[in-house]
Amino acid sequence: NAGVTQTPKFQVLKTGQSMTLQCAQDMNHNSMYWYRQDPGMGLRLIYYSASEGTTDKGEVPNGYNVSRLNKREFSLRLESAAPSQTSVYFCASSLRSDGFTSGANVLTFGAGSRLTVL
């Protein structure tokens, strides 16, 4: 059982280049999330997808786009990378069922993708 798989693990880009971070989960979870982790800032939510076919902005969505390709996959795209997007990116998923509030939304995280923009 792989859980949440992110690719690539490391990437170096030049300013203005584009790239896509891939994320897949095999737990049949409904919701998926992209966070970024920066020193002294904790984790900040970029985008999330509460269920297949829906996406919503989080706290820091500017400069990013997402696609919920199917129930398993949720990709994050940087169209024109900037040095401020240098960070460690984490994908996560949770079981949460639409229309019902569990009250305890436990997330399962991937191992992270370290992105450097020069």
Added chain:
Amino acid sequence: GDSVTQMEGPVTLSEEAFLTINCTYTATGYPSLFWYVQYPGEGLQLLLKATKADDKGSNKGFEATYRKETTSFHLEKGSVQVSDSAVYFCALSIKGGSEKLVFGKGTKLTVNP
């Protein structure tokens, strides 16, 4: 808006010392509260959780009690080990809506032999 404030680190302890990491929250609704742990080079993983006031979450010797009156969820462990060295994140999710998590900034713990 909803937010989590946790004590700044880093925290350095000797093995078998007592650990407390403070966490307080601000929320408009009735949140569930979590502690996540991140070991070096890994993603975050759930350590413990509590979904209502006075609940106590516990796991691997760690405990935290949901205190509504003080809006707190402090993490404690009676005797830390070197293997507990990690970054600890307090987080909340609000019942209803999207239930996305809001994280604190993290507290790095180093335990020396």
